[in-house]
Amino acid sequence: MIELSDRDIIAKIKNGEIDYYSLLVKKYTDTIYRFIKLKIRKDEDAEDLVQNVFISFYKAIERFDEAKPVRPYLYQIVGNELKMFYRSRKQVLQLKEDMVGETEEVMIFDESNLKVLSKTEKEILLLVYEGASYEEIAEQFKKPLNTIRSIIRRARLKVKRPYEKT
Amino acid sequence: MKRLEKNILDKIFKIEVKRTASYFFIRSIIFVALGFAALIFSTVITEILKEQGSFDLLEFLDWNNIVVFYEESPKELLLILFLVMIFLFYLIFLLIKNYGKIKNKLVSIYKFYKKRV
Numbered sequence: 001m002i003e004l005s006d007r008d009i010i011a012k013i014k015n016g017e018i019d020y021y022s023l024l025v026k027k028y029t030d031t032i033y034r035f036i037k038l039k040i041r042k043d044e045d046a047e048d049l050v051q052n053v054f055i056s057f058y059k060a061i062e063r064f065d066e067a068k069p070v071r072p073y074l075y076q077i078v079g080n081e082l083k084m085f086y087r088s089r090k091q092v093l094q095l096k097e098d099m100v101g102e103t104e105e106v107m108i109f110d111e112s113n114l115k116v117l118s119k120t121e122k123e124i125l126l127l128v129y130e131g132a133s134y135e136e137i138a139e140q141f142k143k144p145l146n147t148i149r150s151i152i153r154r155a156r157l158k159v160k161r162p163y164e165k166t
Numbered sequence: 167m168k169r170l171e172k173n174i175l176d177k178i179f180k181i182e183v184k185r186t187a188s189y190f191f192i193r194s195i196i197f198v199a200l201g202f203a204a205l206i207f208s209t210v211i212t213e214i215l216k217e218q219g220s221f222d223l224l225e226f227l228d229w230n231n232i233v234v235f236y237e238e239s240p241k242e243l244l245l246i247l248f249l250v251m252i253f254l255f256y257l258i259f260l261l262i263k264n265y266g267k268i269k270n271k272l273v274s275i276y277k278f279y280k281k282r283v
Contacts, residue, residue: 016270054174
């Protein structure tokens with residue numbers, strides 16, 4: 001069986017052969033689900049977001065240039081969905097100006113740059129993005145508040161890959 | 167993970183069924199409306215020309231008779247009929263142009279729901 005490239009699959013979908021969309025779904029669901037699960041602990045929420053990502057991509061597929069790679073575009077949609085998710089649960093974190101500069105940013109991580117963090121840094125940063133306060137994290141890790149702040153600042157600088165808020 | 171993929175595809179196909187159904191519904195309404203408009207306008211124009219006896223001019227086709235025929239004809243109604251026919255032919259052209267795509271979509275939807283049954 002000949003494996004089709006993403007470009008060929010998109011071309012077929014644009015031609016009305018929408019059953020080929022299942023190939024894209026099968027190819028990317030795992031990676032996108034794992035990526036979203038790093039940020040959202042609840043399974044149901046993560047699954048909903050994955051579904052929204054693929055639905056948004058399907059709706060935009062007519063405008064999508066099949067010459068461009070699919071993966072970065074999907075992750076762009078993932079970023080937008082995560083922003084909306086956090087906003088809806090009032091978990092958007094206002095980044096302090098002295099930490100990351102003038103522009104308001106929402107930090108998006110992927111698996112590759114989380115690898116640069118230590119286990120503690122990763123756990124603390126994920127708790128921050130799930131909405132835990134610094135005080136709660138300090139209590140949980142039994143460390144002073146200023147220590148937690150320093151760890152978070154260092155971790156963010158290590159993984160910093162900012163996306164401009166549009 | 168298979169359950170998640172199945173749910174995603176269920177939603178995608180539901181969206182596509184709604185899209186395709188509304189596509190056909192809206193275009194059918196427009197097509198019928200334009201068809202009726204064309205029929206009504208052409209009937210009215212024919213009646214007007216009959217009453218005026220303008221069709222007699224066409225028995226002897228020469229340039230003068232054609233000019234008189236044109237001057238006697240209801241130009242506004244002819245213009246509207248012309249525009250209606252242009253839209254109608256444009257719709258038919260779009261249907262022919264997208265025929266392959268629509269057919270593929272319908273086949274895909276049929277195959278998807280047949281697998282589920």
